[in-house]
Amino acid sequence: MAAAELWVERWERQQRRYAIDREERFTVIADVVEYVTQGQKRPLVVDLGCGPGSLAARLAERLPRAEVVAVDMDPLLLELARTHHSSAARYVDTVIGEDGWTEALALGRALDVAVSTTALHYLPEAALRRTYTQLAALLRPGGALINGDHLPQRDAVAAGLATHVGHRRAERQQAYANEDWESWWTAVADEPELAEPLAERSRRQRTPGDGDSDGYGAGNGLSVSDHTALLLQAGFAHVVPVWQFGDSYVLVAIR
Template sequence: MGPYIFDALAWQESWDRQQEAFLPDREHRFAALLDVVAAVTTPDATPKILDLAGGTGSISLRALARFAGAELTVVDLDPSLLAIAAASLGERATIVTADLRDPAWTGRLPHRAYDAVLTATALHWLAPERLTALYAEIPGILRPGGVFVNADHMPDENLPDLTRRLVARADRHRESRYATGALPSWRDWWSRAAQDPALAPLVEERNRIYSEPHSGEWLPAVTWHLAALREAGFAESGVVWRGGPDAAVAGVTAAPVPAQ
């Protein structure tokens, strides 16, 4: 047997497959996020993008495929996922270890005027009061006319029964895929990562970091997010994508007033 080689792209693909079990329309939401970036930048721009709670850098990799010269920052706390991001992205992105529960996280960033802050399926782990505060912190790291987009489970409160049915249907389909071995479950993926020679010590560190009980998933209706963005000081806020019970909300900072 030859020497072990850590294959970051293989782990990246494995992570994508595992995530797709939860989010069959995952690529659609990523595309919607990048459409927003394109809308607030010029065609020849090299946008500064913050991949917030970015994990393995899934958004960043897709951003680079669309905006070749993008300046990317990936922020997360998980050492194992960030190791995959760093190996996959190399010098094309700045990797930042920061805890979004701590308001000091913005002090670790390499830029203070991002064109876009993007996040997907991550901020639901924050407690309500912390997510509210985080929303208020983000305008301070965006340029005038910059945009923040958060895609997550954000049900339409006018469709409570239909939302319940959509979620139940998705759960049944996911369990069937697990049962056939078509896709790895979250638990299976982490079990495999814990056996990888390169990732094992990082998974142990991750387990220590997250050893304290967290607040659990908090999944308010989309109207809560829109109100929180307005209260955070964004000049505009609204829904830019919806897929069943999930949505992406955007907040845009006030653009400079043109000279008369």
């Protein structure tokens, strides 16, 4: 328990290097979940790419009546989530977008909300298109997909401006004083209590972002307009960005 708490806290600090106004983005996502699920006695929420449970824990605290199912394919991060945030969610080890992943969720009823932060940009466009279609089928009418992610601008001038604004904001928040992605994983490798899930992680060799200095990997490069088009094609009725700072967005799609 103590080891999990330590590594999750270090993860939280490390992630502030990359997610502009990370806590505010989490809060905005929770605001939208609250709005979409008003009147629901026990909202069903799926957290896609949950990592060590950062968003799931915040949603469980904000919406204690919600049932949260948190999904990831990284065995080490899931182990930290199950240990440190055990009561926040039911954790599922599966690969988003691959055959059978929705069945692995074992939902049993229509989904109210799907949320994700800095995970869906890893999926190739074809896999993302398929995932959006699958999520649209799982969600009840009026349900929502809420995606907090880094979505690049297509125009080079706009992209440069968004990047500059984001970097300046991070500097003011002293976010770059925290350890980076590679340093965190290097340090984890020396933690005896995490040796088993780390070995399993190495065996799978599936986690996106490995070896990338920015912690997020190159991603699929899809812009807000690209995601919007894919979501509308998948069966969502409305798509709107409700928050933005630099290239960090919260994009909401209503079924």
